Amino acid sequence: MPFLGVGLGLLILTGSSCFVLGAFYEHCDFLRNLHELIQEDPYAFYIREKLYATVATAFNPNCLHRMPDSCSRMSEIMKYGFPGLDDIRVYSDFVLSYDRRNRVAHWVYEHLRAPCVKADGTNINRKECWYQPDMSVPSNFRANLTDYKNSGFDRGHLAAAGNHKCHQTHCNETFYLTNIAPQVGKGFNHDAWNQLEIYVRELTESYGSVYVCTGPLYKPKRQLVGIATYSEHTRPTDEKWCVEYEVIGENTVAVPTHFFKVILVESKMSGGHPYMEAYIMPNAPIGKNINIRNFLADIREIEHIAGLQFFNGIRRSFFFGTNYSTTPEIYNNFQ
Amino acid sequence: MPFLGVGLGLLILTGSSCFVLGAFYEHCDFLRNLHELIQEDPYAFYIREKLYATVATAFNPNCLHRMPDSCSRMSEIMKYGFPGLDDIRVYSDFVLSYDRRNRVAHWVYEHLRAPCVKADGTNINRKECWYQPDMSVPSNFRANLTDYKNSGFDRGHLAAAGNHKCHQTHCNETFYLTNIAPQVGKGFNHDAWNQLEIYVRELTESYGSVYVCTGPLYKPKRQLVGIATYSEHTRPTDEKWCVEYEVIGENTVAVPTHFFKVILVESKMSGGHPYMEAYIMPNAPIGKNINIRNFLADIREIEHIAGLQFFNGIRRSFFFGTNYSTTPEIYNNFQ
Numbered sequence: 001m002p003f004l005g006v007g008l009g010l011l012i013l014t015g016s017s018c019f020v021l022g023a024f025y026e027h028c029d030f031l032r033n034l035h036e037l038i039q040e041d042p043y044a045f046y047i048r049e050k051l052y053a054t055v056a057t058a059f060n061p062n063c064l065h066r067m068p069d070s071c072s073r074m075s076e077i078m079k080y081g082f083p084g085l086d087d088i089r090v091y092s093d094f095v096l097s098y099d100r101r102n103r104v105a106h107w108v109y110e111h112l113r114a115p116c117v118k119a120d121g122t123n124i125n126r127k128e129c130w131y132q133p134d135m136s137v138p139s140n141f142r143a144n145l146t147d148y149k150n151s152g153f154d155r156g157h158l159a160a161a162g163n164h165k166c167h168q169t170h171c172n173e174t175f176y177l178t179n180i181a182p183q184v185g186k187g188f189n190h191d192a193w194n195q196l197e198i199y200v201r202e203l204t205e206s207y208g209s210v211y212v213c214t215g216p217l218y219k220p221k222r223q224l225v226g227i228a229t230y231s232e233h234t235r236p237t238d239e240k241w242c243v244e245y246e247v248i249g250e251n252t253v254a255v256p257t258h259f260f261k262v263i264l265v266e267s268k269m270s271g272g273h274p275y276m277e278a279y280i281m282p283n284a285p286i287g288k289n290i291n292i293r294n295f296l297a298d299i300r301e302i303e304h305i306a307g308l309q310f311f312n313g314i315r316r317s318f319f320f321g322t323n324y325s326t327t328p329e330i331y332n333n334f335q
Numbered sequence: 336m337p338f339l340g341v342g343l344g345l346l347i348l349t350g351s352s353c354f355v356l357g358a359f360y361e362h363c364d365f366l367r368n369l370h371e372l373i374q375e376d377p378y379a380f381y382i383r384e385k386l387y388a389t390v391a392t393a394f395n396p397n398c399l400h401r402m403p404d405s406c407s408r409m410s411e412i413m414k415y416g417f418p419g420l421d422d423i424r425v426y427s428d429f430v431l432s433y434d435r436r437n438r439v440a441h442w443v444y445e446h447l448r449a450p451c452v453k454a455d456g457t458n459i460n461r462k463e464c465w466y467q468p469d470m471s472v473p474s475n476f477r478a479n480l481t482d483y484k485n486s487g488f489d490r491g492h493l494a495a496a497g498n499h500k501c502h503q504t505h506c507n508e509t510f511y512l513t514n515i516a517p518q519v520g521k522g523f524n525h526d527a528w529n530q531l532e533i534y535v536r537e538l539t540e541s542y543g544s545v546y547v548c549t550g551p552l553y554k555p556k557r558q559l560v561g562i563a564t565y566s567e568h569t570r571p572t573d574e575k576w577c578v579e580y581e582v583i584g585e586n587t588v589a590v591p592t593h594f595f596k597v598i599l600v601e602s603k604m605s606g607g608h609p610y611m612e613a614y615i616m617p618n619a620p621i622g623k624n625i626n627i628r629n630f631l632a633d634i635r636e637i638e639h640i641a642g643l644q645f646f647n648g649i650r651r652s653f654f655f656g657t658n659y660s661t662t663p664e665i666y667n668n669f670q
Contacts, residue, residue, distance in 0.1 A: 007342055014346050015353040022357025030365055033389035041385060043378045043420075050376060051386075054368035084435070085378075086421035100419070101553075101642030140639050218436070220582045241587060244579040247555045252576060252639075304475050304587075307436030 031055055039072035042088040042095065077111045080211060080264065081312030089136070089178060093170035094159040096178060100141035102254035104181045107215040107308060108158040112204040116166035124165045131155055134176040143177040147249025156183025158214045160197040163204075181216050182248055182255040187285025196261060196279060196292050203265055211264040216256030217280065217305050218245050258282050260302045262310055264319075276319040278302055366390055374407035377423040377430065412446045415546060415599065416647030424471075424513060428505035429494040431513060435476035437589035439516045442550040442643060443493040447539040451501035459500045466490055469511040478512040482584025491518025493549045495532040516551050517583055517590040522620025531596060531614060531627050538600055546599040551591030552615065552640050553580050593617050595637045597645055599654075611654040613637055
């Protein structure tokens with residue numbers, strides 16, 4: 001009966017190894033599908049740790065190296081986390097969160113690389129780009145060209161067109177009205193704001209890899225109440241804080257009171273900490289002789305006004321640089 | 336050699352069936368984990384179709400009936416879709432989306448059932464409920480008790496405390512400041528708004544199952560510009576639209592100009608279409624003799640002002656009822 005013994009042993013061995021093989025096959029198949037979804041869908045990307053935890057077994061190390069090492073542009077751009085989660089829209093070279101209430105983005109995230117911001121040697125034809133509504137936004141939340149017409153405001157880019165010169169599509173997509181906000185033209189969009197955009201491109205040319213997050217602010221301002229009246233019911237020096245902003249066109253597109261930019265420069269040195277800077281500029285004419293470094297701002301102020309959280313989960317001390325204004329010595333020493 | 340043939344056949348049979356069994360085991364294990372995550376996490380729930388698609392194979396029908404038939408309270412409450420996706424917070428008996436910019440929820444969703452809204456026979460002690468900040472909100476987006484103090488505004492509930500009488504915890508959680516907004520007390524929170532809340536509970540007692548979505552509005556208003564001046568540069572009858580609202584306290588908690596309620600009553604008849612109604616009320620004193628049905632509103636107006644989308648993916652014609660105001664005959668015929 002040794003035959004039977006060997007046969008039974010072989011059967012058990014085959015059965016169990018095939019069981020493991022089957023489980024492994026299914027496991028890898030699923031992990032691949034999940035990985036693809038996470039690279040595609042921003043909300044899946046946001047909860048990726050929880051999703052990967054649903055398949056966490058001893059298989060993983062063996063399985064992962066068989067997976068396609070695909071890393072989507074979206075996951076590259078959002079490397080430092082989502083500032084917010086409202087209506088996230090993924091374009092080919094930038095990602096934004098759309099504010100359906102104000103018909104202007106909450107924030108637009110870009111990852112700039114030196115070759116794509118250079119002025120020369122690209123085949124991009126800016127004449128082929130035209131402003132257009134993003135038809136994927138439901139009609140009652142969509143800004144249209146007519147909203148901006150005769151409003152007195154520029155159609156100002158959040159992700160600047162000049163930052164996306166590697167492909168015609170990248171440039172074209174910056175002209176979607178989801179990436180546009182009403183900006184004061186003279187003294188702001190054509191001047192100080194443009195200088196800030198140029199400065200970001202210079203940083204990119206110098207350091208190679210820069211992350212920029214741009215967005216609108218609706219900043220509260222102080223109003224004095226009851227100054228002129230002295231009746232029993234008004235306190236003469238009372239003050240209150242108000243948020244006030246104009247809305248333009250049929251779709252009531254909000255005119256932000258200010259705009260912000262949060263800039264993160266990755267170090268050229270391997271393992272070096274990134275450098276961070278933030279700016280707040282009023283959506284108003286700014287004198288030509290005013291240096292943009294006067295608008296350096298504390299990132300926490302932007303977070304408080306905008307209700308956004310930058311670099312989620314990364315300790316602030318990780319960053320080279322500072323939250324406070326005018327720090328030339330730190331800036332000058334960064335490499 | 337018939338032994339060898341039979342042996343080989345048996346080996347192949349065992350191997351292949353064990354392979355399938357292994358795959359099936361792994362598949363079911365994963366599907367169970369995924370199902371649990373979807374029931375727990377609102378963002379996983381939002382992309383649930385995409386997630387289930389990652390495991391879609393021929394196994395599913397066999398596998399699903401072995402899965403726990405667990406359906407979380409969250410998935411019950413959000414049955415008709417998410418009006419928006421910003422910072423979703425799941426409580427034990429309601430779900431809300433928190434507006435970090437305004438420190439007031441975007442919307443609060445409740446599913447009311449007759450036994451939990453009844454005034455009598457419950458063990459809920461309202462004295463055990465107290466207003467408190469939700470410490471899970473990051474500190475720079477959190478409303479605090481001091482923000483409301485001496486502001487002149489009530490701490491008004493969005494999900495009404497009286498709707499959650501089945502468990503002490505349910506009631507307690509409605510007192511988190513994430514569920515609270517600054518409301519005018521006399522003539523609004525104590526009066527007209529309270530009447531609307533009582534009306535919703537009456538509907539629940541009559542029909543058994545009611546979904547309510549409540550939230551703030553920041554409604555644009557017309558401002559006349561340049562009326563008094565007749566210089567070359569001002570057009571005398573020019574008008575512009577503005578959003579203006581007060582913000583109170585250190586954390587600049589927004590005072591909404593209006594509040595809305597969208598009410599969906601499920602039919603008692605099996606297969607019957609639900610009935611829908613929407614209300615907009617100004618955050619201001621409202622005369623006691625004004626019937627709340629005067630505030631019936633078009634749901635599309637709420638969607639436009641708030642930037643929210645209700646009953647996502649369900650055709651409006653599905654609903655019994657209407658978007659327009661005062662339709663007593665439809666209301667009276669609903670059962």
